[in-house]
Amino acid sequence: MISLDLAFVIQFVNFLVLLLVLNIFLYKPIRKIMADRKAQIDGAKERAAAVDKDVQEKMALYEARLREIKAKANAERETLRSGALQEEAAVIEKARKEAADSLSSIKNRVAQEAAAAKQLLAEQARALSLEISEKVLGRSL
Secondary structure: OOOOOHHHHHHHHHHHHHHHHHHHHHHHHHHHHHHHHHHHHHHHHHHHHHHHHHHHHHHHHHHHHHHHHHHHHHHHHHHHHHHHHHHHHHHHHHHHHHHHHHHHHHHHHHHHHHHHHHHHHHHHHHHHHHHHHHHHHOOOO
16 A cells, blocks of 8 residues: 655655756756747748749749740741842842843844844855856856
8 A cells, every 4th residue: 555654745846846947947948949940940941932932933934034035036037037038039030030131132142143144144155156156157147
């Protein structure tokens, strides 16, 4: 059987005093340090979430601007390309026209030279036929 004498009461009071002293000097400071650490961790998590959100917003803005710049570049490239194609067509058409004019000029010159050569050959043929006829007949015509 358990006896409840004065030693038990002293031990119980000693336990309560120890509990009170440990609570004041050990448990409360440890709980405060743990609460501070939790607050720091929560604050760091909130700052990290804010930074992550800021990064996501900036990334979305960057991507939107990049798409916009690419669209402008593509439009400008297409404008320059169509202008270059028009200029190329104009240059080709001018070259064709110059080539056609030059070819027409050359054809006219060749036709004139051919006509002149034909006329000269016709005259020479007459003169030659006249000379041959004179030699064959032995008299002048």
